[in-house]
Amino acid sequence: MLLQSQLQEYLPKADNVVLRYLAQVFEEPSFEITEVVDSLVPIFTEFGADSNSAKERIVELYTKLHPELLEQDAEEEEPLARLSRPVRLVDKFGGDQDSKKLESLVGMGQKNSSTGGNANETLDRSKEAAMARYMAQERRAKRSGKPYQSVFAESATVSLSSSTKPTQEGIRDIKIDGLDLSFGGLELLSNVSLTLAYGHRYGIVGRNGVGKSTLMKAIAHRDLPIPPDMSVLYVEQEVVGDDRTPLQLVLESDEERRKLTEKINNYQNSSVETADSEDISEVYERMSLLQMDKAEARASAILAGLGFNNEMQQQPSKRYSGGWRMRIAIAQALFCEPELLLLDEPSNHLDLHTVLWLANYLRQWPHTLCVVSHDRDFLNSICTDIIHLNNKSLYYYSGNYDDFERVRKERLKDLERQAANQEMRMKHMQQFVDRFRYNAKRASLAQSRLKAIEKIQQNRVYLPEEEEQHAFFFPDPGPLVGSHATLQLSNVSFGYESSSPMNASSKDSRGRFILDQIDFCVATDSRYAIVGPNGAGKTTFLKLLTGEHVPHLGEVRKSPKMRLGYFSQHHVEHLVLARTPLEHLIYCFPDADHAVLRGHLSNIGIKGEMALRPIFTLSGGQKSRVALAVITFKKPHILALDEPTNHLDIETIDSLVEALNSFQGGIVLVSHDARLISQVCDDIFVCENGKLTHFDGTFEQYRERVLKKLPPAQYIGKSLKV
Known part of the structure; x- marks a missing residue:
């Protein structure tokens, strides 16, 4: 009761049900601190607490109740041994009782609870807490060496054929046979061969959830036999912001440069007697070979290409948003120049200007490159080869994405012809066998036909399994007439630094506005694309449209009958x-019928058992579908979409194009995807320098204009002059 009263003081808006649940979580000793924070911060913030102070409060309360956990968290976890074969859920849970146990733990079973308020929310959070508690028990068991039984795989499971040999040093081509790859109990690849030739630039494509990112992570973590002396770098997550500048972060990312610099510093700080002058001369020679005196200029040039001007390069990195920190991570990768560079959807956090610069830069990349991307133009610009993941196999194609599509269609037609020919021959021979099977004079001929049929069946051509098309369907929002059918911004100005409308009205502060004196009107039949460089205010404009931001000056007029749907590029956070x-x-x-919700998920492409799997097991594109399902269930009259193609595969983008063209409401779209804009939008508006202006032309013409303004993306290698 004492703990519950303490929580009541910190969360006065929470009712007794929520407080009792929180107290039970704090009193449970089997959690780890990070899991408690991750589980409870959303609840604390929901009832009015600040997210930063909530974290501090949760850690303080939990460690005070369980001080022994501080020592346990300081222990190092034992490394996991590589399994000889994939471990699947069916191997661990054989019977019905075990299956029910699994479903109850990970939330895969369909519940028949009645809808309600805080009680249902507490039930959902209890399930999440149970999952976190069970996974914490697993980790403690691993540290102590005690036996445990895994409920769900936290990482990929890799197995190789026994004939696979370790790769020797000095070899830069990668050739792996008999590869199996699983994740979360799902088999992604089965007995495939992975081949990466040095110097080739591979585009890895396939539908969402087939294992593209999982394969990249397995390579990056060296779960596969990669040459031990081969440098590998995987760009997936943004860098952690701190007081260091982007330029410092990029320079410090080169491990060899850092070690050589440390040796020089140690030599300068030591006496002549103790210093090894011969070793230092080799260090200077190596630094000269790599032209490390040009390192800062090289790092600055790469950052400039990714959108950082001189002033931005000197600002503390903690001031930048996640998208800009992702650019720093890409700059670090280009600066380090690994022999195998792995990029997972690099264009997601970039504007059109930066995507074009990066494509031009990577086209000159001299080492091996693997890219997962949904951007056709990007893949066409940089790729020399395409690896297609389909039906648990890898298929290799020479050329860019357009070449892959053309050759794949030709191969499919050729296979269809071969399969049809085989079917026709077998049918003809089977008719002969059926007719003369019991004819003594022709029995030998019938027997030879049977052998021929058997031989054809042994070498039979099978068509590849068709990939299931998950089409989108956006419900009809219903008609609006007159002034109810328009949303207007009149002389709107907005800036994050202005503290109040009164201060914002001064002439000096107006220069700090992100958007200044914007007049805009969108109707239920509008198809508008908003383009422009990052930081120009495109996302801010969408938030003004949807009411998430209130303008400092001007007015937003919207009918109360009009419903809006806003898809954020950071939708996964919600x-x-x-x-x-x-x-x-x-x-x-909570008031909707569960069957209706299930049907709506199916319309958006979340079908069958996928609707009953934990969201963390879904791919990025499947998570995007879940977010779209929430938005479209309200039947919005106008959709405001901020980079909706992020994490979607190319086939899914085609489905999204069809759905948006069939949508009966208005669309305001922020994107750099040429195919999406060209096929969906009728008008293009450029957001730049605080203004929103209509572009009189097509997206291709706008793209050509951007290309002309770009500085040349000259490849800057370690041993090349700047």
Whole structure:
């Protein structure tokens, strides 16, 4: 009761049900501190607490109740041994009782609870807490060496054929046979061969959830036999912001440069007697070979190409948003120049200007490159080869993405012809066998036909399994007439630094506005694309349209009858990953019928058992579908979409194009995807220098204009002059 009263003081808006649940979580000793923070921060913030202070408060309370956990968290976890074969859920849970146990733990079973308020929210959070507690027990068991049984795989499981040999040093081509890859109990690749020739630039493509990112991570973590002396770098996450500048972060990312610099510093600080002058001369020779005196200029040039001007390069990195920190991570990779560079959706956090510069830069990349991307133009610009993941196999194609599509269609037609020819021959021979099977004179001929049929069946051509097309469907929002059908911005100005409308009205502060004196009107039949460089205010404009931001000056006029849907490029942050998609929709719409919600998920492409799997097991594109399901269930009259193609595969983008063209409402789209804009939008507006102006031309013409303004993206290698 004392703990519950303390929580009541900190969360006065929370009712007794929530407080009792929080007290039970704090009193449970089997959690780890990070898991408690991750589980409870959303609840604390929901009831009015600041996210930063909530973290501090949660850590303080939990460690005070369980001080022994501080020592346990300081222990090092034992490294995991590589398994000889994939471990699947069916191997660990054989019977019905075990399956029910699994479903109850990870939330895969469909619940038949009635909708309600805080009680249902507490039930959902209890399930998430149970999942976190069980995974914490697993980790403690691993540290102590005690036996344990895994509920769900936290990382990929890799197995190789026994004939696979370790790769020797000095070899830069990668050739791996008999590769199996699984994740979360799902088999992604089965007995495939992975081949990466040095100096080639590979585009890895396939539908969402087939294992593209999982394969990249397995390579990056060296779960596969990669040459031990081969440098590998995987760009997936943004850098952690601190007081160091982007330029410092990029320079410090080169491990060899850092070590050589440390040796020089140690030599300068030591006496002549103790210093090894011969070793230092080799260090200077190596530094001269790599032209490390040009390192700062090289790092600065790469950052400039990724959008950092001289002033931005000198600002503390903690001031930058996640998208800009992702650019720093890409700059670090280009600066380090690894022999195998792995990029996972690099264009997601970039504007059109930067995507074009990066494509031009990577086209000159001299080492091996693997890229997962949904951007056709980007893949066409840089790729020399395409690896297609389909049906648990890898298929290799020479050329860029357009070449891959053309050759794949030709191969499919050729296979269809071969399969049809085989079917016709077998049918003809089977008719002969059926007719003369019991004819003594022709029995030998019938027997030879049977052998021929058997031989054809042994060498039979099978068509590849068709990939299931998950089409989008956006419900009809219904008609609006007159002034109800338009949304207007009149002389709107907005800036994050202005503290109040009164201060914002001064002439001096107006220069700090991100958007200044914007007049804009969108109707239920509008198809508008908003383009422009990052930081120009495109996302801010969408938030003004949807009411998330209130303008400092001007007015936004919207009818109360008009419903708006806003898809944020950071939509995953709003998903509770331990829930299933169906549970997430039930939480968002507690009064809706569960069967209706299930049908809506199916319309958006989350079908069958996928709707009952935890969201953290879904791919990025599948998570995007869940977020779109929440938005479109309200039947919005106008959709405001901020980079909706992020994490979607190319086939899914085609489905999204068809759905948007069939949508009966208005669309305001922020994107750099040429195919999406060209096929969906009728008008293009350029957001730049605080203004929103209409572009009189097509997206291709706008792209050509951007290309002319770009500085040349000359490749800057370690041993090349700047």
